[in-house]
Amino acid sequence: xxxxxxxxxxxxxxxxxxxxxxxxxxxxxxxxxxxxxxxxxxxxxxxxxxxxxxxxxxxxxxxxxxxxxxxxxxxxxxxxxxxxxxxxxxxxxxxxxxxxxxxxxxxxxxxxxxxxxxxxxxxxxxxxxxxxxxxxxxxxxxxxxxxxxxxxxxxxxxxxxxxxxxxxxxxxxxxxxxxxxxxxxxxxxxxxxxxxxxxxxxxxxxxxxxxxxxxxxxxxxxxxxxxxxxxxxxxxxxxxxxxxxxxxxxxxxxxxxxxxxxxxxxxxxxxxxxxxxxxxxxxxxxxxxxxxxxxxxxxxxxxxxxxxxxxxxxxxxxxxxxxxxxxxxxxxxxxxxxxxxxxxxxxxxxxxxxxxxxxxxxxxxxxxxxxxxxxxxxxxxxxxxxxxxxxxxxxxxxxxxxxxxxxxxxxxxxxxxxxxxxxxxxxxxxxxxxxxxxxxxxxxxxxxxxxxxxxxxxxxxxxxxxxxxxxxxxxxx
Amino acid sequence: xxxxxxxxxxxxxxxxxxxxxxxxxxxxxxxxxxxxxxxxxxxxxxxxxxxxxxxxxxxxxxxxxxxxxxxxxxxxxxxxxxxxxxxxxxxxxxxxxxxxxxxxxxxxxxxxxxxxxx
Numbered sequence: 001x002x003x004x005x006x007x008x009x010x011x012x013x014x015x016x017x018x019x020x021x022x023x024x025x026x027x028x029x030x031x032x033x034x035x036x037x038x039x040x041x042x043x044x045x046x047x048x049x050x051x052x053x054x055x056x057x058x059x060x061x062x063x064x065x066x067x068x069x070x071x072x073x074x075x076x077x078x079x080x081x082x083x084x085x086x087x088x089x090x091x092x093x094x095x096x097x098x099x100x101x102x103x104x105x106x107x108x109x110x111x112x113x114x115x116x117x118x119x120x121x122x123x124x125x126x127x128x129x130x131x132x133x134x135x136x137x138x139x140x141x142x143x144x145x146x147x148x149x150x151x152x153x154x155x156x157x158x159x160x161x162x163x164x165x166x167x168x169x170x171x172x173x174x175x176x177x178x179x180x181x182x183x184x185x186x187x188x189x190x191x192x193x194x195x196x197x198x199x200x201x202x203x204x205x206x207x208x209x210x211x212x213x214x215x216x217x218x219x220x221x222x223x224x225x226x227x228x229x230x231x232x233x234x235x236x237x238x239x240x241x242x243x244x245x246x247x248x249x250x251x252x253x254x255x256x257x258x259x260x261x262x263x264x265x266x267x268x269x270x271x272x273x274x275x276x277x278x279x280x281x282x283x284x285x286x287x288x289x290x291x292x293x294x295x296x297x298x299x300x301x302x303x304x305x306x307x308x309x310x311x312x313x314x315x316x317x318x319x320x321x322x323x324x325x326x327x328x329x330x331x332x333x334x335x336x337x338x339x340x341x342x343x344x345x346x347x348x349x350x351x352x353x354x355x356x357x358x359x360x361x362x363x364x365x366x367x368x369x370x371x372x373x374x375x376x377x378x379x380x381x382x383x384x385x386x387x388x389x390x391x392x393x394x395x396x397x398x399x400x401x402x403x404x405x406x407x408x409x410x411x412x413x414x415x416x417x418x419x420x421x422x423x424x425x426x427x428x429x430x431x432x433x434x435x436x437x438x439x440x441x442x443x444x445x446x447x448x449x450x451x452x453x454x455x456x457x458x459x460x461x462x463x464x465x466x467x468x469x470x471x472x473x474x475x476x477x
Numbered sequence: 478x479x480x481x482x483x484x485x486x487x488x489x490x491x492x493x494x495x496x497x498x499x500x501x502x503x504x505x506x507x508x509x510x511x512x513x514x515x516x517x518x519x520x521x522x523x524x525x526x527x528x529x530x531x532x533x534x535x536x537x538x539x540x541x542x543x544x545x546x547x548x549x550x551x552x553x554x555x556x557x558x559x560x561x562x563x564x565x566x567x568x569x570x571x572x573x574x575x576x577x578x579x580x581x582x583x584x585x586x587x588x589x590x591x592x593x594x595x
Contacts, residue, residue: 265504
């Protein structure tokens with residue numbers, strides 16, 4: 001068995017994390033090895049002293065070459081993680097030091113998609129967080145036949161950055177493996193896949209992250225192209241170059257290209273501006289398009305998946321920085337539709353505030369000079385326009401998760417309505433009217449909280465409005 | 478303003494090509510970037526002058542988000558009071574698709590309040 005030496009990393013005020021295998025132990029000089037032995041931590045009690053002896057003995061065995069089945073993990077201290085701690089608030093209390101861990105487990109991920117099963121997907125992430133806190137080792141089995149949403153894989157990637165390295169593998173369907181490899185999520189998820197090749201039927205938009213929050217140096221200059229604009233332009237080029245390889249060659253129409261550019265431009269700008277009080281937040285984006293044969297076997301649909309994760313403040317938290325007059329109005333809306341006394345509803349005040357943020361003119365930014373808060377409805381309208389199709393199974397879908405709030409935007413509730421004053425409204429109820437409560441099947445609380453915002457989208461690019469035959473410019477809206 | 482008056486004016490050129498970084502981007506996005514561009518191009522001066530202004534973008538620009546339009550031209554639209562008056566002053570030498578996007582952003586500039594019913 002090949003055991004990989006990951007090495008040690010010092011963390012501020014938290015001791016060190018070490019995962020070492022045979023080759024790692026043997027590659028050390030004698031001085032380094034003695035230093036490693038002396039660094040093995042011990043709690044000042046009988047169990048701790050016994051554990052220290054055991055770890056030191058195992059390290060010596062490794063260096064000598066005697067059989068050791070598993071890599072050795074030594075962790076001193078609890079390692080905090082914004083996402084893991086939010087999904088599993090009891091994590092710090094339940095968390096076991098590695099030498100006290102006995103159990104093993106496996107987590108099966110089925111219907112792992114915020115677009116199709118947000119509650120189940122959040123529960124799966126919770127199960128992973130629980131295993132990380134108490135298991136000696138556990139495996140993750142990706143059992144879906146198709147990747148239907150990229151965002152849970154991105155969220156899992158973010159989680160894995162801070163996880164104790166006790167996740168030791170698991171099953172992976174080749175269709176999922178191809179996608180994660182294509183969008184470079186395999187490294188992010190710390191997966192090793194052998195014998196898989198990237199499929200020609202998948203066009204990736206590899207994972208891109210904005211550098212850490214509050215680190216902008218040039219974005220305040222009008223002369224500098226922003227990272228959001230570069231990423232956005234790259235996405236359109238990616239889709240266009242892939243479509244040009246089809247037989248017969250296709251391409252995005254001027255209208256389709258402008259829609260995608262606007263969609264991503266608005267969403268990344270929102271993510272940067274509103275997720276952090278400094279207006280310099282961070283984001284991660286990834287996506288892929290897959291050519292899938294329809295059930296008739298003769299025609300193909302081009303299914304686009306896009307995911308944006310924006311760790312930081314939730315929409316509800318962001319709106320707490322809005323002008324007082326607006327906050328009062330939103331609170332009145334939330335109070336009107338909140339569950340009363342014995343009446344139970346699937347949504348609460350936080351979710352109703354999140355629903356408000358969709359509407360035109362609602363923003364935490366002051367609208368003294370010019371109004372704000374049109375980005376979310378722009379997003380909803382564009383996804384609707386991009387995915388215009390008569391096939392029920394290919395209707396565009398979008399899910400917005402922020403904190404515990406979950407908004408499912410899809411037919412029949414995916415078309416905005418203009419008020420007399422010109423504002424667009426999406427109330428997510430049958431009347432599309434904010435005086436009525438939203439539909440609980442489309443607006444609800446999740447069982448666990450995500451610290452930030454996730455936007456997941458899926459739409460099919462097969463409308464005549466979006467695609468043109470190569471060399472012509474068929475349709476312009 | 479009728480056509481004969483218009484032709485007597487000296488047109489000014491507002492060339493926004495520099496914003497796309499020599500072809501680095503196909504989109505201009507973000508309200509903050511729009512606000513910064515407004516300041517860097519001294520749009521306040523253009524607003525005050527009588528002449529109309531021809532606005533050009535780099536040919537590779539294929540989309541201008543409403544947020545950018547709000548940031549860059551929102552104050553001007555409000556100053557002129559209507560979208561038509563704004564387009565009378567600022568004449569965009571762009572493809573119809575881009576013009577529709579700019580119009581949308583200009584329309585948002587005039588919206589007041591929010592649609593909350595309470």
